[in-house]
Amino acid sequence: MKPIPVTQKFSVAGQLQPEDFAELARSGFKTIINNRPDGEESSQPGSAAEEEAARAAGLDYVFIPVTSSNMRPEDVRRFAETIVASDGPVLAHCRSGARSFYMWVLAGDADVEGFSDDKLIAVAGKLGIAPDNARDWLAAHRHVGKPEVKGFYEERNGSIQYVVTDPATKKCAIIDPVLDYDEKSGSTSTAQADRILAYIKERGLNVEWILDTHPHADHFSAACYLKEKTRAPTAIGAHVVDVQKLWKGIYNWPDFPADGHQWDRLFFADDTFKVGALDARVMFSPGHTLASITYVIGDAAFVHDTLFMPDSGTARADFPGGSAKALWKSIQDILALSDETRVFTGHDYQPDGRQPRWESTVGEQKKFNPHIAGQTEESFVKLRKERDATLPMPKLILHALQVNINGGQLPEPEDNGKRYLKIPLNALERAVW
Template sequence: MDATSAKLQVAGFYDKPSGSIQYVVADPQTRRCAIIDPVLDFDEKSGATATKNADAMLEFIRDQRLVVEWILDTHPHADHFSAAHYLNEKTGAPTAIGDKIIDVQKLWKAIYNWPDFPADGSQWNRLFADGETFSVGGIPAKVLFSPGHTLASITYVIGDAAFIHDTLFMPDSGTARADFPGGSAARLWRSIQDILALPDETRLFVGHDYQAEGREPLWESTVAEQKSKNTHVAACRTEADFVALREARDRTLPMPRLILHALQVNMNGGRLPEPESNGRRYLKFPLDCL
């Protein structure tokens, strides 16, 4: 089956607190599916964790009589915890992320001062290299290295769809920030060009939507729509134009409120810290590092 003709079934699940979209994507012929960028619920005010988002996807999967083949993250998220480890325990499906996660682990291992942390990607079952192929059921899939937002960001091109997370947002919302440790507006521009080189009819699914001007959440566009209507892409004719626009915008943005909470969990494959002697788990915060 040709990748561009394979029609993938896509269900999006919106998490309002983080503005994140999680996906269950399936091959309708084999009923095999993958989960992409699942959210583990966390309330920073109380420290409470929950599995409401992940359980809703598992219920959908049961209702649709699907079999989970993959649990995929596009990158280590800075605004929510990943539910990849929880879903791996529930389904037995392998977890995967891009192989440049090791670079992110090395960077944040130093920030968190964790000398014994294994910065080798071993927290996932599979590390994908740029250009590597796999499948969801009978639908072919390919990995595109898409750095810029983070050192490790990747795009999953599955059949006629691409899951682009923090590169492009919906056309009315522009592009993702590039000012995190290891980020680069220039590299983000080049990653966007790689995505826009896909066939015009390719369906693009974003990882966040912040409901521009109060509209309902949206998460699907096409390559053609992004080329013609994206507020940042259409305004920039060159990489230099984009870098100037993106860096000026980034200077106005506060850090995500959960970045220091989330990275220590997400660079560990979505695992929460181990309980201490009193049975409680604790997060660690580096002060004045950002």
Template sequence: MAGKPEVTAFFDPRTWSVQYVVADAARKKCAIIDPVYDFDEKSGQTASANADRLLEFVASKGYTVEWILDTHPHADHFSAATYLKKKTGAPTAIGEKIKDVQKLWKSFYNWPDFPADGSQWDHLFADGDTFRVGDIDVRVMHSPGHTLASITYVIGDAAFVHDTLFMPDSGTARADFPGGSAKALWNSIQAILALPDDTRIFTGHDYQPGGREPLWESTVAEQRAKNSHMSKLRTEAEFVAVREGRDKTLPMPKLILHSLQINTNGGRLPEAEANGTRYLKIPLDLLNGAPWG
């Protein structure tokens, strides 16, 4: 894939999320990947501080936003895709398997009239699709396992893998959400690690093990050599056993039931009710068996 994009990361310490502005600096064109819309579950307040920070950076560089991209429907924060589309006019996109996630969650939320057809985004990407950011080639890889709809964007020499691989000292992402699969995750990671050794890997979360500073960039070679799972677990069976064993000990993300009703709807907040207030809908006893956090 031709090109070396300028990658600028924005870390959100509330959700340990990494958001990216990926640019063809020469052409002044960019894409925004996995933007966060702020939500405080304790007070119910929403805000656009993270998204506005991205917009301020884009304006300071004189960039035009060509795409607003999500790698998957996030379970730990709201997507700012719809907010940023209103601000920039840029099209939103996600992987085409979002339709499978929508079908699953519309039943969980008892939304009989919810359109589970991906129409909430401007474009749905299939495995192998290509497009450009400025003059830099982009290829889409379907990377299921963490979710049914997870995709990787390979933009020039940079791969945005979100919840497949973490930094080498943190291993791999969980695969126990509805529709997740440790076996599928193994296969997705193998495809990512088959990219050229010097491919830059950008992950979507960092949980700062040991209290270190947040990190988000590595390479395929570093992941293959040092990832705490992939450098040690040599077979699919070994990986699945370790991944599933670890996942059984993890409580659900605190915002999963809040976030999926927003993120399966393209980052749209619920419509205000007659009194002018928006309400979230939280199904009780849906995710039975998960450890209590």
């Protein structure tokens, strides 16, 4: 018996014998986890004999029998809780140590998060697990329900674009991509979207979706450009047609087709889809706009303008079609997700000059967001309305909406080959200068 250290607190080993326990105690171990079911081989001592030897040596002993094909969530949870509760180093064992090692990976504590797959495969090799077998197991189990999320911060407007990847299949979705636009010169550029394409190429990813959470008021969507480059379908919430109808009136476009055909798919509340093998679903999250939705992909929720980071509060609700009361309801729906759900916002304005941030959790939002903690619907609506009354409109709202209600498609060139935006004057009543 030779323990193989994985972290400072956790080690694994093959089958233990009763005479091993006293030496383990002298080596500093405090807790033994036995993951091997009784009766697998006639030579194994069995859990009763192991527990007796462990107790005699002053060790805590926990029996969590599993097989390679049956590691139940409740067993993994108990395994993780045992490690956390131990007041010193833990040794888990099975026949070879492999099951115990995989149980630790599934337990997913902070230490596991610090291990790359390559590092885990190296540890598995010490247990006699072939690298290809370890890699296949990790691809099938380690990242189940947990997408890789890469955020791209766009400094001009404080926007965050995302590439959300299923590690097992290398399939991904792009969320809320930005088409660069300089309102002073009227220039457009694909620099931000090209950053995303370069990342996708470097990682060898396959784009399955190009997703927008709503028609944005502060930047142009690059969905149309990225569809041209990747051939992936575009999607948005089905209530975009309500936004289209509202803004076609503001722009005086009687012939504009407000039917959502500009996207390949319109998502309704509770619709489901896949990103690789990851389950994804749609939450209807109105308030900031009539069409806002939240994408929940695995353990990650992409809320865009519904919530900001906990030190930044929540989104405004005074755009045409906005509602502070609806926003409060949408926030409560998001907060009903598990506290561990990762929350990714669509903007960060760097309060107090801190570095840009865009990831929090539902639990952190509940505890630290001043627009949530201690608030009621009544107090939130009052807070939101009072704050919104002081905010000027986004500088690009009239530029951007005519592009974004059209799926990110720029206006058609006129007979001189130039494209033109249409800016209605005095269209937004009571706007703060």
